[in-house]
Amino acid sequence: MTDTVAKDTQNISLQELYVSDKQGSDQDGDGTEQNPFKTPLKALIFAGKEPFPTIYVDSQKEGERWAVISKTQMKNVKKLYHREQTKTDTKDQKEAEDAERREKNLEEAKNITIENDTSLPEPKTVKIYQLEPLREQRVKVFGWVHRLRRQGKNLLFIVLRDGTGFLQCVLTDKLCQCYNGLVLSTESTVALYGTVKPVPEGKQVSTDLIETDTEIQSVYMQLQNIPFCIIHCLKCTFLCVVQITPPTLVQTQVEGGSTLFKLDYFGEQAYLTQSSQLYLETCIPALGDTFCIAQSYRAEQSRTRRHLSEYTHIEAECPFMSYEDLLNRLEDLVCDVVDRVLKSPAAALLYDINPDIPEAPERLMTDSINETILLCRFPAEIKSFYMQRCQEDRRLTESVDVLMPNVGEIVGGSMRIWDADELLEGYKREGIDPTPYYWYTDQRKFGSCPHGGYGLGLERFLTWLLNRHHIRDVCLYPRFIQRCRP
Structure with missing residues (x-):
């Protein structure tokens, strides 16, 4: 009965159709x-x-x-309709023929067997970084297909990745024509047997055997070396600076209570940290310059391409520095890290992903549109309670944001208040109860000093460095509003 009603309804609806150039829609109509x-x-x-x-x-x-x-208009429309139908039929036929051809090639490829040549020397299983002294020797290398390019039926170029480096491999003849060679795609897991041969740029292995495993298509398996390279270069930049491990569970705020993730901590209210700055400040009297690389959390209701709820935060606090010292240090930090990355083994991958990056970082940041800029001295009303005010204009703070083209702020820093009375005024201005901050306030009472610090968002820095449109493209497991999986 239901099918009959549906069929009758369809017949009624198809007896007449309405078209309006003014109010109609081909997408939603x-x-x-x-x-x-x-x-x-x-x-x-x-x-x-x-x-x-x-x-x-x-x-x-x-x-x-x-x-x-009109009959004339209907006649013209029918011509267009039949032309479109012919195109569609031709396209469908071509796709069917291509699919049939692919299936036939795959079936034929299953008959091609590749066996290990026992007349060749036994291969030595090595990592890519160990290949330099093994030229002209037969080796076995495990890894993932990072890049793949086919040239005709008898030539296949692979860039192999194993976590220690990248290796260019050349597959020829039957290796390209066998089933594994035809279905091979990026992120497939493979074992390659071949002879290492020197080339003008990099290393290349001439392959004589390939073994493949299941293709991994999920984005969470597409690991890149660049984030780890950035962190390594940052640590090299922080040479002679003490690294500490701050707590993640806190009962104080740094950037405002509206962006805190709240949780129950044994009957008391606690938060996931927004920043480890306050804890770094308490360490500088004993340790001097300090830094940390930790996760920070912001409960911002933002759906932009540069916001995450959880991100990697590189923060540092430095005693006995002036505001000009802080600006120079931020410039040196960005330039030095980029310079180190471009000289590292990951540089080739970086240029592959973002070929527009300059050969060497600019040593002087310019205050011009579409260039890296330092935006300085924000009004006190829009900045946090701990920021030092400018001596020449008490309405402004000694603060700075480093802005990158197409990304926005990647570093935020300021000189910190080191006078106890001024800090108490900051609490009062922001409506913050100073009681939970006793340990932070006490630092101003017992041997404080002029000091400043900054925080760098690693994911935003990578977004700029790799020229990505969205910050999620550089994050392994991105966390953002209404997304907390896998």
Whole structure:
């Protein structure tokens, strides 16, 4: 009974279709008088076959809403319809032929067997970074297919990745024609046997055997070396600076209570840390310059391409420095890290992903549009309670943001208040109860000093360095609003 009603309804609806160039839509329309199509061609495609239903279009007469489409217009639309149908049929036929050809090639490829040549020397299983002294020797290398390029039926180029480096491999003849060679794709797990041969740039292994494993298509398995390289270069930049491990569970705020993730901590309210700055400040009297690389959390209701709820935060606090020292240090930090990365083994991958990056980082940041800039001295009303005010204008703070083109802020820093009375005024201005901050306030009472610090968002830095449109492209497991899996 239900099928009969549905069929009758369909027949009724196809007896007439409405088209309106003024109010219709080919994307959202359904051909009814209330929701017409925009073009007559869409109406015929919707109908599917002849005889076509009556097509109503916008009437040219005053006071009349609809009029039956003219015979001339209907004739022209039918020509377009038959032309489109021919294209569709040709395309479908070609796709079917291509699919049949691929299936045939795959079936034939299954008959090609690749066996280990016992006349060749036994291969030595090594990592890519160990290949330099093994030239002209047969080796076995495990890894993932990072890049893949086919050239005809008898040549296949692979860039292999194993976590220690990258290796260019060349597959020829049967290795390209066998089943594993045909279905091989990026992120496949492989074992390659071959002879290492020197080339003008890098290393290349001439392959004589390939073993493959299941292809891994999920983005969470597409690991890159660049984030780890950045962290290594940052640690090299922080040479002679003490690294500490701050707590993640806190009961104080740094950037404002509205962006805190709250949780129950044995009956008391606690938060996931926004920043480890306060804890770093307590360490500088004993340790001097300190830094940390830790996770920070922001409960911001932001759906932009540069916001994450959890991100890697590189923070540092430095005693006995002036505001000018802070600005110079931020410039040196960005330039030195980029310089180190471009000289590291990961540079080739970096240029592959972002070929527009300069050969060497600029040593002087310019305050011009579409260039890296340092935005300085923000008004006190829009900045946090701990920021030192400018001596020449108490309405401003000794603060700075480093802004990168197409990304925005990647580093935020400031001089910190080191006078106890001024810090208490900061608490009062922001409406913060100073009681939980006793340990932080006490630092200003017992041997404080002028000091400043900054925080760098690793994911935003990578977004700029790799020229990615969205910050999630550089994050292994991104966490953002309404997304907390896998």
